[in-house]
Amino acid sequence: MKFTTLAVHGDGKPGENTGDVVPAVHLATSYRQPKLGEFQNHVYTRGTNPTRLALEKRLALLEGARYAFAFSSGMAATSTAFHLFKSGDRILLNDNVYGGTFRYASKLFGSIGLFYDLVEDFNTLDFDGLPGDVRGIFLESPSNPLLRVTDIRRLAEQAHGRGITLMVDNTFMSAYLQRPLDLGADIVVYSATKYYGGHSDILAGALVLNDEEKAEKVKLLQNTLGNPLSPADSYQLERSIKTLALRMDRQCANAAALVDLLRTHPKVKRVFYPSIGEENRRIQESQSRGFGAVLSFVLREGCDPGRFIGALSLFDFAVSLGSVESLVCHPASQTHEAFSPELRKKAGIEDGLLRLSIGIEDIEDLLADVEQALEAA
Numbered sequence: 001m002k003f004t005t006l007a008v009h010g011d012g013k014p015g016e017n018t019g020d021v022v023p024a025v026h027l028a029t030s031y032r033q034p035k036l037g038e039f040q041n042h043v044y045t046r047g048t049n050p051t052r053l054a055l056e057k058r059l060a061l062l063e064g065a066r067y068a069f070a071f072s073s074g075m076a077a078t079s080t081a082f083h084l085f086k087s088g089d090r091i092l093l094n095d096n097v098y099g100g101t102f103r104y105a106s107k108l109f110g111s112i113g114l115f116y117d118l119v120e121d122f123n124t125l126d127f128d129g130l131p132g133d134v135r136g137i138f139l140e141s142p143s144n145p146l147l148r149v150t151d152i153r154r155l156a157e158q159a160h161g162r163g164i165t166l167m168v169d170n171t172f173m174s175a176y177l178q179r180p181l182d183l184g185a186d187i188v189v190y191s192a193t194k195y196y197g198g199h200s201d202i203l204a205g206a207l208v209l210n211d212e213e214k215a216e217k218v219k220l221l222q223n224t225l226g227n228p229l230s231p232a233d234s235y236q237l238e239r240s241i242k243t244l245a246l247r248m249d250r251q252c253a254n255a256a257a258l259v260d261l262l263r264t265h266p267k268v269k270r271v272f273y274p275s276i277g278e279e280n281r282r283i284q285e286s287q288s289r290g291f292g293a294v295l296s297f298v299l300r301e302g303c304d305p306g307r308f309i310g311a312l313s314l315f316d317f318a319v320s321l322g323s324v325e326s327l328v329c330h331p332a333s334q335t336h337e338a339f340s341p342e343l344r345k346k347a348g349i350e351d352g353l354l355r356l357s358i359g360i361e362d363i364e365d366l367l368a369d370v371e372q373a374l375e376a377a
């Protein structure tokens with residue numbers, strides 16, 4: 001079956017014998033047990049919950065994966081992935097990784113004995129020159145906010161040759177556009193708050209993988225760190241996932257039209273999008289079915305990003321991405337503020353950079369709004 005059919009129908013097996021066409025929301029936090037020494041399937045909701053399990057099954061199906069786990073946020077999924085490593089291990093991150101992930105590495109790795117290094121371009125990483133303690137790579141492709149694309153297939157081969165675990169934050173793509181496990185990655189994490197949720201009203205995360213031993217550890221971590229997704233949010237997320245492909249197709253088409261406008265506009269100095277740059281485009285086309293719906297750009301000297309933001313009427317000035325409504329944000333102060341000014345400069349996150357997350361509105365209205373805001377800038 002194809003993606004949207006799977007998203008709507010799952011494996012076709014209802015969870016219980018009620019005939020419900022949607023999963024029930026099991027709000028109970030505790031479950032009656034048959035008798036002393038005997039346990040039934042569910043004991044306590046932090047460990048397992050039927051509504052969450054139904055969602056996790058659907059997430060695994062969409063990814064073509066053996067295991068999926070739903071978390072209370074994207075950062076809960078990411079930090080759980082980091083907990084799979086042991087004290088003394090070093091993890092490489094891309095240098096414009098999501099600010100919250102960088103905050104975790106820079107502020108908390110020390111207390112769990114992990115080390116990290118930032119890598120500018122994984123496509124040209126010299127594996128022979130790496131320190132011997134590198135055990136993991138964590139990257140986003142396309143990266144945020146500069147939409148640089150990494151060749152996941154090639155990196156997976158190189159990493160596995162050295163026993164390094166490859167983790168991909170696939171938030172910007174979703175399993176509809178890109179399936180990193182199929183490309184050789186070991187672990188995929190999501191901020192499901194973004195495209196999976198799609199309506200700016202669910203905070204959620206997911207971790208997907210095939211390795212049984214690691215899956216057992218993730219299950220232990222989810223229960224022990226106590227960061228699973230609630231039953232109500234699990235239900236809402238499963239509902240949103242059914243329209244993921246429809247939303248994504250429209251959002252990608254809208255983004256492509258806006259990229260065309262920005263690239264030819266006299267007030268725009270530079271546009272960042274996975275289809276821009278020969279190498280970027282080639283790799284993206286080889287591993288994904290679309291370019292996504294996030295783009296960034298820099299205005300020409302003399303234009304004022306603040307005036308541009310202020311003049312927009314359809315784009316809300318807010319962090320986050322992936323929802324039905326279009327948003328504009330200022331990465332230097334809103335998503336990458338955890339980076340020092342020097343690190344931001346090194347990673348190419350200029351103060352004048354703006355990021356747009358494109359929604360499902362009618363493209364004529366989005367184009368008109370951006371055009372008039374560019375005039376005002």
Ligand SMILES: Cc1ncc(COP(=O)(O)O)c(C=O)c1O
Binds near residue numbers: 075172193320
């Ligand atoms: C790429 C990426 N990964 C992870 C996260 C963290 O997700 P959450 O906000 O759901 O914790 C975000 C949030 O913006 C993100 O953009």
